[in-house]
Amino acid sequence: MSRTRRCVAGLSFAIGAWAGVFACGSDDIIYAPGRDSGADAGRDATLPPDDAGDAGTDAGDAQTSQDAGDAGQPTAWLLFSFGSSASTGALVAYNLGSRAVDGTPLTYSGFGTTYIDRSPSGAVLWNLEQQIDVVRKLDPSAPWQGGPSWNVRLDDRPDGGDDYADPVAVVSGPAGKAYVPRFNRNAIAVIDPGAQGDASAPIKTIDLSRFVEGIDTDRRVDMAGAVYLPERKRLYVLLGNIDLNKLDPQFQLLCTAAKPRLVAIDVETDTVVSPEGDAGADAGDAGTGAFTVEGFNPVFNGLVYDAPRDRFLVLSGGCNEPSSDAGPGPVRRRQIDAIDPNTGRSETVLDLATKAYPASRAQTDATHWALGFGSEAFLWDVTTRTLGPAIANAPLSFVFDGRQSLVGTTRATLPDGGSESLVISTPINGGDPTPLGPIPFTAPRQYISGLDSWSR
Structure with a gap:
């Protein structure tokens, strides 16, 4: 898969507002199925796509299962998206009760991921065939x-830009409208979610090109996610403003003076408005239609509205300072920022510069997130400014099961020194993980491009 420009320095996708694995369109967290003889499972959670080999389970031949959970309990699935830049991607529903694949995998060309739109009228599950x-x-x-x-x-591909627009979310607005931020374009696509056709066209677009930074040589705003607040009649869109032409020789994303911006759109008129209304000078960017964010390289769908505290939280993956040495410079601006939607005031509430790239985030209750940094995971109380206790034996990438555990993928060391890729469940309050079975790869040379959870 050729997505280096997007996946540098752990650029991210996301999988829903409450729980998700962050990857580049979800594809910078890659696991090989089956055995990986001699690999150091504790050293590196990523493998190149070609290492997927032939050892994985063919989900097309997998047993179609029924819910094996307790009577009356909803069926819960772990949704794997498998991608391939040259052939077929697939969505596989792994039943956590029966520990088998349900149904026939949904296939499509290339790579993609799932997205859960948690709108006030109810959650909607989308497949993003990116x-x-x-x-x-x-x-x-x-x-x-x-x-x-x-x-x-x-037809709004910029000169020299990628041929695919790369949708990162579908966010419900008022009746008859849903908004699709696209990472590789400078306009949001607006669709009618009630249409019933196949490959229907958008009903309009909203141009955000005015927010391209003057120093940004790739000339894109890099939309990374959006949140709709019906009580404010506003759609808030997060613009990364990274420069994908600014890479070091190892393809690490380099810091620039640009800052991410949070743009507000009036959903009644679909026009950019000042996000804080008439809040005054404290907004800093009052009148420009955007708030600034202090972090850099926001993870996909790392924008979350923290309703109990009436603030936005933005998780950023950070960047590397330029270095004259062979390796990348130090990590900067890897953090979580809080933005007051009434004033635009932004402050860093959690500094993560000493941690690895934040590859997973799962909201476990109204005040806690689980954050995964490769081989480490921690609980974070969002009312504090420090990480809480470590989560022992957490998956390398995970989602929350809605009860008490993180469910996801890991690599287990075998007695002969090799390793095996597994699905596991780990209690968030500590304890031994429960193996749930092998990762259900659908075909050789596919890779995980997304991970999500869904229950019904």
């Missing part, structure tokens, strides 16, 4: 079954 710019509704009772779809590629 390489071909299709967003597709999924059946909530059978998430491997696709429904109506929309093509959001449009």
Whole structure:
């Protein structure tokens, strides 16, 4: 897969507002199925796609399962997205009760991931077929079954830009509208989520090109996610403002003076407005239609509205300072920022510069997140400015199961020194992990491009 420009320094995708694995369109967290003889499982959670080999389970031949959970309990799935830049991607629904694949995997060209839109009217599950710019509704009772779809590629490719627009989310707005931020473009696509066709066209776009930074040589705003607040009648869109032409020889993203911005859109008129209304001078960017964020390289869908405290939280993966040495310079601006939507005031509430790239985030209750940094994971009380206790034996990438555990993927060391890629469940309050089975790879040379959880 050729996504280096997007995946440098752990650029991120995200998988939903409450729980998700962050990867580049979800594809910079890559695990090989089956045995990886001689690999050091504790050293590096990523493997190149070609290491996927032939050892994985063919989900197309996997047993179709029924929910094996307790009577009356909802069916819970771990949703694996498998990608391939040259052939077929697939969505595989792994039943956590029966520990088997349900249904026939949903296939599509290239790579993609899932996205859960948690709108006030109810959660909607989407499949983002990112390489071909299709967003597709999924059946909530059978998430491997696709429904109506929309093509959001449009004809606004910038000179020298990627041919695919790369949708990162589908966010419900008022009746008849949903908003699709696209990482590789400078305009949001607006679709009618009630349409029932296949590859329907957007009904309009919202141009954000005015927010391209003057020093940004790739001339893109790098949309990284969005949140709709119906009580404010505003859609808030996070712009990364990174420069993908600024890489060191090892493809680490270099810091620039640009800052991410949080843009507000009036959903009644679909126009950019001053996000804080008439809040006054404290907003800093009052009148420009954007708040600034102090971090750098926000992870995909790392924008979260913290309703109990009426603030936005933005998780940023950071960047490396330029260095004259062979290796990258020190990490900067890897952090979580809080933004007051009433004033635009931004402050860093958690400094993560000493940690590895934040590859996973899962909200476990109203005041706690689980944060994963490769081989480490911690609980964070969002009302504090320090990480809480470590989560022993956490998966290398994970989602929250809605009860008491993190569920995801890891690599277990075998007696002969090799390793095996597994699905495991680990209690968030500590304890031994429960192995749930091998990762259900669908075909050789595919890689994990997304991980999510869904229950019905």
